[in-house]
Amino acid sequence: MTIPAPTASVDLTLRDISAGTTGGGTCTTELLDAPWDVDARDPGYGPGASMADTAPATAPRQGEIPQEYRAASSEELDRRIRAAKAELGDRVMVLGHFYQRDEVVQYADYVGDSFQLATAATARTEAEAIIFCGVHFMAETADLLSTPEQAVILPNLAAGCSMADMADIDQVEECWEQLMEVYGEGEDADGIAPIVPVTYMNSSAAIKGFVGRHGGIVCTSSNASTVLQWAFERGRRVLFFPDQHLGRNTAKAMGIPLEQMPMWNPRKPLGGNDEQALHEAQVVLWHGFCSVHKRFTTDQIAKARAEHPGVRVIVHPECPMPVVDAADESGSTDYIRKAIEGATEPTSFAIGTEINLVQRLAAQHPQHTIFCLDPVVCPCSTMYRIHPGYLAWALESLLEGEVINRISVGQDVAEPARFALERMLAAKPAPVSSTPGR
């Protein structure tokens, strides 16, 4: 297995690969030098793991950014970003998801998983602007949880999420209508609903609003089992979207049989199920997935075990069920980080999650051998779209009194979406932020 060199920077690794100085494969190095050229193309997720996914025509497009940011060297961008941040001081807060490239993470005031970033957005109400170096649904969530006076900025509007886009609000409304015909509306005599909708954080604000209007709740990969327990206290069944894998892995770990987890394919009547299967269901899974985590396989795990005896295999619960079952543990990005931090003896770790986080962890913990299960350096196509040039543009625009790329959720959606998020924040988190692996 080719293990990438323990540099924190995926940019540098891709640069080495494209210069032919390092072995190993890559999806493509196309985003390296001119991500703005990719943004100007037809709607699509661009190079990286989601390259083959179909982006909806309504996906936000990124307009051209000023030439000065496209032409600037990395040294110049570094100087300008630091100067703008220093001048803005407490007026701005920069948030970075663990999957962001190091070239961007270095400027973040707070780095975390999607749950931590959702709460971090509420922590500094004096900041006029929150620059979210993550993806679109995360920026929407920050807008929902921050004050109305705060502006949330996504430096590159092309930073969407292919999984979030797999649950389209019209399809979800249609699914709900069909399910209500099968189950009948309203609670039973004990106040139990026939089905409770649960959406993964990785979904649009419109979907969170839908869930809020129908007595449902949001979850993240760090609290999915707590949230499912919450839902089963209120409903006979759960409709889980968009990620079938997180839904299946979490429900399976709770003891729910696979036969009671039918999949809903929005292109088929009754999602491709018969009425009996839907009546017997405990969890109806939406047909969505993450193209980064879909890349991990049981063969990769077998190879890691053969080549690194005693290796500890930890994967994200967005991986397919056989991969989670074959791993030693599974958990959110923060669970993975803490598991490595907590290892007191030099250990080999094979990790099934996005390459930027894995390489950063490898660089931070040289006493361990840490490598990505997938030997191909293939970043999340959309996280990777946040380039320092976009961050410099957002910061310097703020200095000039201009808010670019503001993410603002409409009031009709925001109110119910906030209910669903507040239910999640109030649901008692599990003591350890993990989804058991088997």
Ligand code: 13P
């Ligand atoms: P976390 O919730 O673990 O941060 O994961 C977010 C994500 O997008 C995973 O693909």
Ligand code: SF4
């Ligand atoms: Fe979306 Fe997957 Fe990228 Fe996470 S890693 S932002 S789920 S495409």
